[in-house]
Amino acid sequence: MTGSETAVPWLTILALLPVVGAVVVLLVPKGSALPKLVALGFSVVALVVTVAMAVQFDADGGFQFVEQYNWIESFGAHYAVGLDGLGLVLVLLTAILTPVVILASWHDADGGRWSANSFFGWILALEALSIGVFAATDVFLFYVLFEATLIPIYFLIGGFGGPQRSYAAVKFLLYSLFGGLLMLASVVGLYVVSAGNEGGSSYLLEDLMATDIGTSTGRWLFLGFFIAFAVKAPMWPVHTWLPDAASEATSGTSVLLVSVLDKIGTFGMMRFCLNIFPEASRWATPVVITLAVISVIYGALLAIGQQDMRRLIAYTSVSHFGFIVLGIFAMTSQGQSGAALYMFNHGLSTAALFLVTGFLISRRGSKMIDDYGGVEKVAPVLAGTFLLAGLSSLSLPGLSPFVSEFLVLAGTFTVSIPAAVIATLGTVLAALYILYMYQRTMTGPVRPSTAKLPDLRAREVVALAPLLLLIVVLGFFPKPALDALNPTVDRLLQQVGMEDPQPTVASEEGGS
């Protein structure tokens, strides 16, 4: 938790940029391309700032870009932000995906309940809040931002999308609030627990990490946090809001929801559950691993049985989140580095998959797999990107998700062979759900209804290209990301008090 304060409050600037953008977007006249251009401009600037920060980032330097001010002194709440490797990677993911989503959703908001201005305004607001969530190093600040992210996404789902969007939005909100309230109880509990510290109660992460929380108290408080994050992630059996939300929202909203917002769940597990409640985390490990493995298999099986492409992708995410949680609670370096990298990679690959299917759906006007066939023949570029995105989702070696998935599995294998074996079965099912969908939509004879399907437009290719490029590059060269994550994971494992199991046989080469 060492870190230096920087002279320029880069993180605050980064988080405020989209806020300013959102306000400007709401002020410019409606019905033109101007709000979209403004939104795109602000999100690109935010991306540039993020990349600049990533370049300056020193992997071994602990929390960086730290800012800390008292906020509500009587609560011990601070405005405290800072980035470690994990936070940086996720902020980067947010900053990359926002312009991509804006570009990809160019016309998606035109027929919504409200003007396109509000759609892009909400997206920018969501970006700002997400950056804040990933940067917060104060539990109270995190909680407030965590709940605040519900507001933009609620309006994005409920305002723009399919016929059932209101139902989906309310369901999403109620699930999240349910989890959020449990977390609120735990947040209040933390106040009480930390009140015993000299210097009074504090919500700062570093103060809480140093606080000795009693065993049973710690377990109860852990549960509050964990359930909130499990709903968010989402894990079996609290996953059913995701397919509805993803199916009804526009593809851009689905991307932000699944690729960015859901990551808050797994991010929170790593950042808060493990750091603040190391004992309770170890205590919960067997149950969590079981739930994670169930999620992997259950999500995959349900994905195979879906008829609706968006629901299918949503269920694949349930499976992928199972892998991430499995990696986190394997409590090994490989598992956790893999899980952290998985968050980033899953963000990219699912975003690509949602966007391509979104392009497809917008052309034909149906989400049902059976309404398609032979698309490859008429729209080869669309089919090619679809296949590449799909292959990344099934973790083909050479594409980025493979590295993270294999790290998670290898890390799990060293501590629990059964969990690793069952989870590996998920990779076979992954091949089935992706290729079965590809076969039914893209191959076969051309249908009359798909015969006139236009191929991808330049704007759509430009939106997808960065994602696919990153997927391929990180597949062969994940080192920069892993180098940023490894020190964070090392510190985390130290805090939890776990060590990697040694190889049972020391080979002459050694672990090198």
Add this chain to the structure above:
Amino acid sequence: MSLLYLIVGIPAISAAVLLLGGRLTDRWGHLLGALAPLASFVAGLVAFAQLAGGDDEALTQRLFTWIDVAGFHVDIGLLFDPLSAVFVLLITGVGSLIHIYSIGYMEHDERRRRFFGYLNLFVAAMLTLVLADDYLALFLGWEGVGLASYLLIGFWQYKVSAAVAAKKAFVVNRVGDLGMALAIMLMFATFGSTSFEGVAGGMGQASAATATALGLLLLLAACGKSAQVPLQSWLLDAMEGPTPVSALIHAATMVTAGVYLVTRSNFIYDQTETAQTAVVVVGLVTLLWGAVIGCAKDDIKKVLAGSTMSQIGYMMLAAGIGPAGYAFAIFHLLTHGFFKANLFLGAGSVMHGMNDEVDMRRYGALRSVMPVTFVTFALGYLAIIGFPGLAGFWSKDKIIEAAFGENVLIGVGAVAGAGITAFYMTRLMLMTFISQRRWAKEAHPHESPLVMTVPLIVLGALSVVGGALLLNGWIVDWLEPVVGREEHQDLPISATLITVSVLVVVLAGVAAAVVMYGRDKVATRAPSRVSPFTKAARADLYGDAFNEAALMRPGQYLTRSLVYADNRGVDGAVNGLAAVVGGTSGRVRRWQSGFVRSYALSMLGGSALLLLAVVAVKLA
């Protein structure tokens, strides 16, 4: 500075250019695509000369660090040792010929450029597979060839059957890859390393159970990729792909990757009798299985596919025997690569001339109209049945000999396989080139262009002289640094006797085929009243039926019931809770009747209750 990376790099870059370049590359794409493996072949030859001329055991090149997390460290490095060397030359050499052939074969396909892109992708992945010096890097190539195979089987994906076959191949391979992935995890957990060097170094201290587990898991992977029983079902369907693909991927190179894996992992198998026995059994079962299927098929490509399974079964069998067999497995793999590529390309040439007809019952008497194809095909035929002096004779003979050295029963099985091979190949030969013509009305068979026949001639020549690799035991000496050797094997009967008996059995097989198909008229439709034995063989010995009954149907049932349970159960519980809350509030709100007097009454009652409570508290 080693230029090993060029071997993989050239086809990889060519594939990227062809696939990303789009229509811009349509005009010259096939030329670039055919040049890439040739260039790679030249680079391979240079490296081979370096290896053969130098004192080093292997050429290596470390490219970059792939994954590095705590103890988990994987480098992408290239290892060009004697084993990799022969594979590189086989892949790029035969690959180049097949690329050249494809220029002619795919001439009328509007997506020819993409076809070459996929082929180059395959070559790059396959070379990654054989040049990797680490199991995880090998896995990269392993799944890469799986992807290329998927894309190429489904190349004509507007055909539903092709798309389904492609998916099936990928999914079945994934089941095998499960074994590979778990084996790599076990290696990491046991040795803390996944490199060949690290694993080989630690094998000495590993427990027998670990060695057996590793051996069996790798065998599972090999079964998937090499279409060995029980993961054999995808190979016959894979014949939906264009014929050059069948020749390159599903005969000469990719499907032999399983044999490569077992041979490469010799340091693991040498530690575990159980896994070795399993490899031998799988090989033996598959060699008979494939041969039996080959006897009953009328589709020329499916006969050859069954034959491929069977021949790879021989290789697996040899590899399972251990140091006495590894070199012969690779030897047979090489000769098989020559003659089977030759046979497939010959079949392609026939199909090219016959409007893509694949049913042998519509062929016949093609020898006069396709002389070059006929002669080269005949050379391949003689090689595969083990005609003395040709490539297949030497390699198969050595394997049968080694099988007898292992166990008489295995030897007898291998000899029987040779007899069946002779039968179905003679049947194929007779039905296609000899017997009477049974062409469809619109068929106008013609010889293929030079661009297709030249590769055939080269491969035909290789089928004849391929046995030269065994001169002075060259192949055994060459591979010794990698796989070791076992000089003396005790044979229950003399080697000469084995050779003679094999020849007799082969002759019997040929004779049987001649009797059945040589004299009588071959029906243009397959007879429907046949023995149960033939029926079973036609149905691929019920492999698919078993998969469908044991895996697919229960799986479909499971997913369907889970979807139902998720909607009704998990989601239903939540929605049910919401309904209960909603329903309760619906009841309770009825109390707001709108009658002022009833409100007044409840106010009175409430006040009275409060008063009572206060009094009760006061008194208590």
Add this chain to the structure above:
Amino acid sequence: MSATPFLILSALLFGVGAVGVLVRRNAIVVFMCVELMLNAANLAFVTFSRQHGNFDGQIAAFFVMVVAAAEVVVGLAIIMTIFRTRRSASVDDASLLKY
């Protein structure tokens, strides 16, 4: 002088008022009964005020009277309006404001 008789009278008046509110339908009568209850309370206030020898109760009684006067103004106006539109002064008829 004992306060008991006054309190008994107050309670009786309150009871009569309460029963009247509950059983009568005519809004005017209900209204008068409410007034009766208010005045019963006033009587109790004044009684206790005298007993304790201070003016607190009397002040409270004045407040109640002011509230009652205001209530009569508003209440009667509402009853008049309802009667004009619905030709009925029954409180049971005015039951639209419900679930």
